[in-house]
Amino acid sequence: MxxxxxxxxxxxxxxxxxxxxxxLRFSNHSDHLLVSSWDKSVRLYDASANVLKGExxxxxxxxDCCFHDDSSGFSASADFTVRRYVFSSGKEDILGRxxxxxxxxxxxxxxxxxxTGSWDKTLKCWDPRGASGPEHTLVxxxxxxxxxxxxxxxxxxxxxxxxxxxxNVYDLRNMSQPEQRRESSLKYQTRCVxxxxxxxxxxxxxxxxxVAMEFFDLSETSQSKKYAFKCHRKSEAGRDTVxxxxxxxxxxIYGTFATGGCDGFVNVWDGxxxxxxxxxxxxxxxxxxLSFSKDGRLLAVASSYTFEEGDIPHEQDAIYLRNINEVExxxxxxxxxxxxxx
Amino acid sequence: MIRRPExxxxxQRGSCQYGDxxxxxxxxxxxxxxxxxxxxxxxxRFSQTSQQxxxxxxxxxxxxxxxxxxxxxxxxxxxxxxxxxxxxxxxPTATTNSTSSQETVTQKQAAVHECTDPESCKRQIIEDLxxxxxxxxxxxxxxxxxxxxDIVGDISYEELxxxxxxDAKRGLPLQSIVExxxxxxxxxxxxxxxLVRSPYVIRNSGPTAxxxxxxxxxxxxxxxxxxxxxxxxxxxxxxxxxxVAPIMSSGSQISGTPSNTVFIQPSFPKNKSQISGGSEMKxxxxxTVGGQLPMQQFGSSPxxxxxxxxxxxxVGEPPLQQFGSSPRPSKSxxxxxxxxxxxxxxxxxxxxxxxxxxxxxxxxLDGPKAVQSASNQAAAGxxxxxxxxxxIWLKEWDIGEIPEEEPPERVCLDINY
Numbered sequence: 001m002x003x004x005x006x007x008x009x010x011x012x013x014x015x016x017x018x019x020x021x022x023x024l025r026f027s028n029h030s031d032h033l034l035v036s037s038w039d040k041s042v043r044l045y046d047a048s049a050n051v052l053k054g055e056x057x058x059x060x061x062x063x064d065c066c067f068h069d070d071s072s073g074f075s076a077s078a079d080f081t082v083r084r085y086v087f088s089s090g091k092e093d094i095l096g097r098x099x100x101x102x103x104x105x106x107x108x109x110x111x112x113x114x115x116t117g118s119w120d121k122t123l124k125c126w127d128p129r130g131a132s133g134p135e136h137t138l139v140x141x142x143x144x145x146x147x148x149x150x151x152x153x154x155x156x157x158x159x160x161x162x163x164x165x166x167x168n169v170y171d172l173r174n175m176s177q178p179e180q181r182r183e184s185s186l187k188y189q190t191r192c193v194x195x196x197x198x199x200x201x202x203x204x205x206x207x208x209x210x211v212a213m214e215f216f217d218l219s220e221t222s223q224s225k226k227y228a229f230k231c232h233r234k235s236e237a238g239r240d241t242v243x244x245x246x247x248x249x250x251x252x253i254y255g256t257f258a259t260g261g262c263d264g265f266v267n268v269w270d271g272x273x274x275x276x277x278x279x280x281x282x283x284x285x286x287x288x289x290l291s292f293s294k295d296g297r298l299l300a301v302a303s304s305y306t307f308e309e310g311d312i313p314h315e316q317d318a319i320y321l322r323n324i325n326e327v328e329x330x331x332x333x334x335x336x337x338x339x340x341x342x
Numbered sequence: 343m344i345r346r347p348e349x350x351x352x353x354q355r356g357s358c359q360y361g362d363x364x365x366x367x368x369x370x371x372x373x374x375x376x377x378x379x380x381x382x383x384x385x386x387r388f389s390q391t392s393q394q395x396x397x398x399x400x401x402x403x404x405x406x407x408x409x410x411x412x413x414x415x416x417x418x419x420x421x422x423x424x425x426x427x428x429x430x431x432x433x434p435t436a437t438t439n440s441t442s443s444q445e446t447v448t449q450k451q452a453a454v455h456e457c458t459d460p461e462s463c464k465r466q467i468i469e470d471l472x473x474x475x476x477x478x479x480x481x482x483x484x485x486x487x488x489x490x491x492d493i494v495g496d497i498s499y500e501e502l503x504x505x506x507x508x509d510a511k512r513g514l515p516l517q518s519i520v521e522x523x524x525x526x527x528x529x530x531x532x533x534x535x536x537l538v539r540s541p542y543v544i545r546n547s548g549p550t551a552x553x554x555x556x557x558x559x560x561x562x563x564x565x566x567x568x569x570x571x572x573x574x575x576x577x578x579x580x581x582x583x584x585x586v587a588p589i590m591s592s593g594s595q596i597s598g599t600p601s602n603t604v605f606i607q608p609s610f611p612k613n614k615s616q617i618s619g620g621s622e623m624k625x626x627x628x629x630t631v632g633g634q635l636p637m638q639q640f641g642s643s644p645x646x647x648x649x650x651x652x653x654x655x656x657v658g659e660p661p662l663q664q665f666g667s668s669p670r671p672s673k674s675x676x677x678x679x680x681x682x683x684x685x686x687x688x689x690x691x692x693x694x695x696x697x698x699x700x701x702x703x704x705x706x707l708d709g710p711k712a713v714q715s716a717s718n719q720a721a722a723g724x725x726x727x728x729x730x731x732x733x734i735w736l737k738e739w740d741i742g743e744i745p746e747e748e749p750p751e752r753v754c755l756d757i758n759y
Contacts (some may be wrong), residue, residue, distance in 0.1 A: 022500070038503070061507060063500060078504045103505055119501065149498055163496050164482050186469060189481035189496040208476040242476045262477065307499045308478050310523060311506070311516075 005029040006280050010322030012300065013054040017041055020317050021302040024046055024294040029070040033291070035319065036065035042075045044087055047298060047321055056092050064104045067334050068128060080224045082116050084128060096137055108158070111172040112140055112239050113157060117148030139196040140175055144168065153204060154195035157216065159202045159233055167204065169216060185212045185228060186189050192247040196271070197255055201226070203271070205245035209233040211259060213271055227274070229299035232261030244308055249290035249299070251329045258299065258329075259289025262308050266301055269330065270331040278328040284315035294326075299324055355459055468538050472681070480530050483537070493533055497526070 024035040026047070033047040038061040044054040050092030060079030067073045084094040093203075100120035102310035107114050107128075110256045116128040125139040146162040153159075158170040165184040184190050186206040195202045200222075201215035212228040232243040247260040251268075256277060258268045266287055268278040283303035291300045304317035350366030352358035358368065466484045482496035506519045 020503075038507070059503060063504075098526075103500070145444070147498075147501075164491055164494055165484055183484065183487070183490060185487045187484050187487060189478070189498065192496075206476075207478040207481050210476055239492075240474065241476055244476065244478050294423070298457055306502045311520065 009283060010299070011050070011288075013047070013300075013319040013321060014316065015043075015045075015051050016319050017043060018304065019061075021288050021304040021319060022053050022061070023065055023289045024291050024300050024302050024319065026291045026300060027064055027067045028294050029068050029292055030302050031298065032067075032070060033319075034065045034067055034073050035302070036062035036075055038062075040077075042073070042083075042085065044073075047293065050321075054087050054090065056083070056090075059082065060101070063101060066105050066107050068107050068114075072243050074105050074107060074128070076105040076116055076118075078102075080118075082114065082124075084114075090292075095128065096124065098122065098124065100147075103148055106153050108156075108172055110153075110156045112240065114317070115170075117144070117151045117155070117160060121145070121147055121148040121162070122153075123148060131204040133145060142170075142175055149190055150193045152193050152195045154197065154202075156198065157195065158194055159193050160203060161190040165190055167193065180216070180218070182214075184212050185214065185226070191244050191246050192248050194250060194257070197250050197252060203248050203250075203257060205248055205259060207242075207244035209240070209242040209245060209261065211245055211248065211269075222273070229269075229274070231259060231267055231269075231276075232263050232265065234263060244306075246306060247290040247302075249292050251292050251296050251298045251324075251331045251339055252294060253330055254329050256331055258290050258292070260290045260301065262286040262306060263266075264303065265288065268329055273331060273333060275310060277331070277334070280322070280328075283320065285317065288317075296329065298322065299326055324329065351469070353464060357462070464538075471534055471538050475534075479527055483534070493530075493537055495530075502526075 013033075017035060017039045019037055021040035022036050022038060024033055024077040026033055031046060031048040032044045034054070035045065036266060037043070040058045040061055040064050042056045042058065042062050043052060045052050053163075056075070058075065058077040058079055059081065062075050062077045065073060065075040065142045068084070071088050071123050071168075072084060074082060074084050076082050080098050080101060081103055081278045082093045082095045083092055083096070084095045095114060096116075098118035098120050099118065099122075100118050102116050102118045104117040105114060108327070110205045111125075112127070114128050115123065116126070117123050121144045123142040123144055125142075126137045127139050128137065144160060144162050145166045145168075147197045147290060148160055148162050151158065151159040151274065153172075158172055160168045160170065160178075162168070163185070165188075167182045167184050167190070167240075168178040168182040169182070169236075171179045184204055184206065186204060186208065187209040188206045190204060190206050193202055195294065200217070201213065204212045206212075206278050210228050210230050212226070214226045215222040217223070218294060234241045234243070241263075243262040245259050248257055249260075250257045255272075256268055256270050259265050260266045264283045264286060266280040266283070267276055268280075269276050283301060285303045285305045287305050288304040289300075289302040292298070293300075299322045301322065302318045303315075303320060305314035348366050350358050350364050350371050352360075353364070353366070353368040358364050358366075398758065409647065463485055470483075478499065479500070480497040480499075481493075482491040483493040484491040504521060506523070509519050
């Protein structure tokens with residue numbers, strides 16, 4: 001690859017997809033990594049061993065993927081379908097369809113359902129145990145105000161971010177209408193939404209180099225804690241170049257989070273103390289996706305041009321795996337002596 | 343600090359960027375309107391967040407009221423100096439709205455922003471767009487964080503890319519794809535420029551401009567657009583009107599976005615083909631993203647003359663360019679990306695007309711859309727129907743998929759959610 005970043009960026013995954021990477025996820029049970037790509041494939045890797053374990057093709061670019069358990073997963077594609085795979089046997093089938101490219105897919109353990117969001121402005125819930133075919137698997141369709149751009153789940157809550165800066169919060173136990181309907185507190189297009197692992201709120205990122213930290217609880221005390229911060233900007237000659245923040249990933253143990261932007265940097269933040277903990281060295285291309293492994297020891301970074309500047313020559317797309325040091329992700333509470341052993 | 347013995351006008355309005363340094367007196371404003379009305383949306387959402395004027399450490403959402411210094415809040419503005427963040431975070435605290443200060447009374451979530459003061463909103467918008475213009479231009483924008491967008495019709499880069507891939511699969515030459523994207527880009531940039539230029543407009547006042555259209559659509563004019571006709575007039579009528587009329591209905595709802603609403607106007611014939619690559623474009627829409635439908639196409643068959651119709655080239659670009667002529671005077675923005683193609687001119691083959699028109703209009707795109715929509719949907723009548731619902735309806739953005747439902751239905755549909 002040209003201009004390979006120094007080894008400080010982590011090791012590169014072997015056999016990466018041949019086109020841009022749309023999303024990547026670690027499994028909740030092991031170090032398996034599922035990667036979805038614009039080259040129409042969904043690939044399963046063993047990240048620790050750095051080996052490709054399986055590849056599945058779609059009819060169109062795959063925009064998102066997620067695990068069901070360690071042996072099966074789902075993917076969402078621009079060919080309007082949602083597919084499910086059983087990795088061990090290599091079997092795959094179509095779980096259902098939308099009327100437009102399917103942008104996001106998540107699996108909810110709490111509800112036992114697959115949730116997909118699409119540019120046809122709907123959210124659909126599917127029951128993966130059903131036989132294939134929408135008549136068997138579709139549980140419900142929920143209209144959204146606009147095209148769905150990002151989804152995130154925690155516990156029984158689902159947050160949906162759409163075009164036009166809308167954000168809907170649903171309770172999975174009662175999907176008939178959103179629990180809360182909000183407009184994004186940021187001023188520009190939303191890129192990504194991720195819920196905090198502790199279930200108290202979510203982080204929202206936009207194209208204007210900002211991330212907003214919000215809370216579900218509508219009480220005054222909780223709402224007073226919300227804030228937004230600027231990030232992923234480059235200052236030159238008094239003007240800022242403002243990069244979109246494409247990805248947010250929470251560390252499963254510490255609750256701190258990493259953000260990745262089109263500037264090629266990954267920053268790690270402590271949301272409670274409002275500090276930045278670390279910044280990794282610049283990656284060759286925009287950061288399209290981030291994921292922490294279940295034990296928080298590995299961070300997968302998809303350095304893949306996201307076409308935010310149109311079709312221009314760009315660096316090779318690649319996936320880097322970093323071994324995480326505690327110092328990079330552990331919160332440092334305001335100092336009290338004897339606190340925070342590191 | 344020496345102050346002239348006059349009350350500070352900005353402070354009276356709610357916020358003064360100079361704060362203590364200001365030369366004029368900062369006495370409490372006598373007249374405070376306490377608007378609550380507008381804010382209701384936001385407040386309803388967050389009903390509890392009351393913001394007391396002081397409080398929240400992180401102020402997000404608190405009204406800065408009291409003073410919001412100036413329009414730019416982007417930097418740590420918060421009234422509570424203590425706490426804060428120690429490091430590096432620059433907290434933007436939200437919008438600075440001068441008017442919001444008055445709201446403190448309501449303690450509603452900072453959102454109670456009624457946009458009653460166009461000047462301050464305009465300042466806010468200008469600040470935002472000048473200092474923090476994001477790299478990605480095909481975005482929506484709301485000048486007050488909890489309010490609906492002023493400029494709607496955002497497209498994500500994945501959508502553009504997916505459309506481009508689809509088109510390429512269908513055999514569309516790369517140049518046309520790039521052209522199309524470029525036009526979209528330009529028109530969006532023009533929309534933003536327009537927003538900056540025209541003061542914030544409180545929801546609609548009526549279309550005025552629309553009538554100018556008289557574009558093929560017949561009824562289009564209906565759209566109530568509050569936009570500022572004057573600004574438009576500078577551009578060719580069409581262009582302006584387009585912007586103005588956010589095409590029908592859309593404009594009005596979207597809080598004053600001057601033209602943009604049009605941008606989104608769906609009215610495109612639903613082309614599943616997404617990117618309209620040559621397909622029917624009935625309206626010349628790129629197919630893509632509803633954007634810009636060159637309206638020209640529509641009625642006027644572009645012809646170089648845009649005579650008024652086609653937009654006077656928004657922003658002063660030579661109207662023409664119609665076919666064949668190089669599309670767009672290159673805007674700097676374009677150079678950014680889309681240019682990659684290197685072919686600026688893009689012969690425009692498959693979509694000759696459409697693109698060309700679009701180019702020109704890029705600015706005016708808004709207009710055309712409206713036009714089209716009219717034709718398309720016959721909406722003219724429909725459009726008007728849209729009332730308050732418009733915003734939602736308008737926001738709809740179809741990349742190449744223009745819903746053909748009657749607007750009213752659509753509106754209803756949206757409401758349901």
